[in-house]
Amino acid sequence: EVLNGDAVVVWIERAAAVIVENEKYLTELDAAIGDSDHGANMARGFSAVRGKLAGQPREDVGAILKTVGMTLLSTVGGASGPLYGTLFLEAAKIAAGKAELDRTAIQQSLAAGLAGIQKRGKAEPLDKTMVDALGPAIQAFEGAAGVTLAEALARAAEAARQGAEATIPLVARKGRASYLGERSAGHQDPGATSMWLLVRSLAEAAAE
Amino acid sequence: EVLNGDAVVVWIERAAAVIVENEKYLTELDAAIGDSDHGANMARGFSAVRGKLAGQPREDVGAILKTVGMTLLSTVGGASGPLYGTLFLEAAKIAAGKAELDRTAIQQSLAAGLAGIQKRGKAEPLDKTMVDALGPAIQAFEGAAGVTLAEALARAAEAARQGAEATIPLVARKGRASYLGERSAGHQDPGATSMWLLVRSLAEAAAE
Amino acid sequence: MKKLLNAPSDLVKEALAGMAVAHPDLLRVQLDPAFLVRADAPVRGKVAVLSGGGSGHEPLHGGFVGRGMLDAACPGAVFTSPTPDQILEATRAVDGGAGVVHVVKNYTGDVMNFEMAAELARDMGIATETVLVNDDVAVENSLYTAGRRGVGTTVLVEKICGAAAEAGRGLADVAALGRRVNDHGRSMGLALTPCTVPHAGKPSFELGPDEIEVGIGIHGEPGRRRAKLEPADRLTEMLMDPILDDLPFRAGKDVLLFVNGLGGTPLLELYVVFRKAHELAAARGLRVVRSLVGPYITSLEMAGVSITLLEVDEEMVRYWDAPVHTAALRWGV
């Protein structure tokens, strides 16, 4: 019922694979209400992360998350770069020096990440951003008392998926999509979608 | 069996009408082996000519032809402008001071026009230019002994049509189409086509 | 997708390499992280002016690096803001001890990446000031959006701040001047065709043969609304009216009129638009005292135009006229 360094690395590697696999899909979502780069941005970032993690020691989960955050920050760019970077850097602060994360630590890490994203990007729920996938995921995780960690994370992933889908009817109020006004409704937010893929990878890593 | 000033004006007005009608067609021919402007060039020129002829006295055929030549020269531009301008200016020299043109004068005028075109443009027969319509027309006109002027001009027009069509298989050696090399074969020359329309209008004017 | 490139992921770096060999007298290029600095950077004692943003808007920003304009430019991937480390390294490379002005177009990504870079620079003891450009009148309601986008006025801010810095003005002064330029500049654009982001490989949106996007940004995103293609004079009005009403521009004022090509529109057409825009400005009693016409802030090969009107004062005109020597804008030297 904990995540150690190996599990975190498995998570990130799964995430990298699924992001690269879905590059075109994420870009298409961004083409509809943004500038057609979210897939390329995320794929570039997670490919770089993959390279960085190869030589990373596994003892300190915080150090791993910090490497991920710093690498995303310096390779993704755009709006998603600082936000995903912040997510991992804030989580890394909670995890600093820890060899493994228990449920409380996982929950605190995710919450710190979300808080960082919202502080940096000023998005509220229903603004049609990645917050709309991560927020519900954290709530579901918190609410999943009395189930295994893997199951709790699976519920978080499912909540993220629903949250991402629920962005479809929303009118964007933050980020580039907000320039479209009403025209942004009817399309799923790319950042919420990549966030869902990230949480799903975490659930899969925990289930292994 | 002569062309007076009125007939010449009728000719030019018919020519103007048919050129304007065929603007798109001439431009399409030019798109294939040139730069898509022959229709616009000729339509602009002949529309201007039409305006100029309104107030033109009819006594001096040479003066009428000179007006046509000068107007084409200053409004058509491109390769066809100086060539059609020269055609009429050279013809005007032959016709200068004449109230009407008899067959000999007509023939000399056309021949002088062709000579002017060839002097200016250096094109030989079969170079895939307007020369390939005008040359055969003049030959047919010369050869049409013992028929009416109208019939002689109708034969000239038919020869011009055949000459224009016969440019299709030719590889251009003069003008813009020559840059295409072998790729110019298979297309009818736009200038030869407009020349045919011009000669046909002349035949029609004489038949009236 | 038909483009002159090798791998899409190498596009920006290869173009930077091209700039380096084309303009060795003007600028130096660094590749990892990627940025350009003027050849004589850092200039001791001078405030440095730095800008950056996604690539695909060329000549902005790299084409404006040189004497009298930008000390550094940080290009991101196509339409993707640069990263904090790029901006930080460029800031360090051009700081001559008098601080660095960051000219930032108001897009979420740019704002956040520059913010983080500025925080890092501050931690290292480098003073920075940020001039946020948000001049796009197409974005009406800033309460429910990320706020107005930075478009054409960016070029004018960079020129005028660059000249002020060259003239020895201090950090706060240069930044205040930049903000004044932003406050007095308004822009709006429209697109006749979409553009294709190299990584995406297909056009960012589709437009019918007689449709246009009005209120377009510079990232290939759709505009505020779709409209019918109309004659140039009518389209020029469609851009000029909201611009003129927004500041609002009042009779008797001096203005700089900037008609910008988005990339794929021939200069011939830009001058047709300029003619009408000039007429409309004059009809409002404005005096067009300076002009700029051409593709200066583009959106790859997008066909379209944006118009920027800047109400100028004597100081802005003086700095506009000051010598500038960059790849894309040059006079007086």
Add this chain to the structure above:
Amino acid sequence: MKKLLNAPSDLVKEALAGMAVAHPDLLRVQLDPAFLVRADAPVRGKVAVLSGGGSGHEPLHGGFVGRGMLDAACPGAVFTSPTPDQILEATRAVDGGAGVVHVVKNYTGDVMNFEMAAELARDMGIATETVLVNDDVAVENSLYTAGRRGVGTTVLVEKICGAAAEAGRGLADVAALGRRVNDHGRSMGLALTPCTVPHAGKPSFELGPDEIEVGIGIHGEPGRRRAKLEPADRLTEMLMDPILDDLPFRAGKDVLLFVNGLGGTPLLELYVVFRKAHELAAARGLRVVRSLVGPYITSLEMAGVSITLLEVDEEMVRYWDAPVHTAALRWGV
């Protein structure tokens, strides 16, 4: 057809009107017949340099009118040479008593119209010299064609002749220098997309999604051959090899390298091509001592590129570097 224009037949005149209000300090425009002259024309005692040709190649030629380059430009309709009366009137307007150099791109229409204008000018007692530009190596066999076309080298001839005239050189000298530039310049281009002549209303030719036209001119006509789209480096070789072999350019020489956009190609891509062209020139032992990158002689909105290489001598470099103040090219002033 999606263009920013009113009636196609008004396009050129409206663009000229736009230039007149955008650059009143630089040039004056006359509309019937249509031409542009530099603001202070005629310059007493100075040889005048005049060029002209069809519109649609902007900034060529009108954008090069001003101190140190052209005294006058005569724009025809789109892709249509100007008429003799236009050229004659412009020649008269700029003759300062020292004669007029006509810079003529080698196209049948341009050659004939300029020829007639020169004859008329001679009759009026104005001395003219013609510099014919025919630098396009794509046209191989001049025996069975109208001869090589004038493309990129035209810009270099106009700049260098303009500077020589400004420096007080005589008519024969300026013309001889222009011919020397033409003799030492070679160009070739390729297109990724066709362009649309406004009057025609549809693209001049069609290209498949992975087809290009190699050996393209600047009038939207098809090129010498059709080829497959390949990476930019390979396409750059496809242009550079024939250019390098033609003069031929020999190791140890100084050259000016000019990478020109045909209109619709982003600057980013032009720099990618410049990088490779520079590398190929260097590999042949050439020293690139001057560079020019941008859309200077275009074909409306056509996507594509042309490369021009000029073997320069000390005099050409000196005149290239001399001050120039035009709408599209400016330095030293």
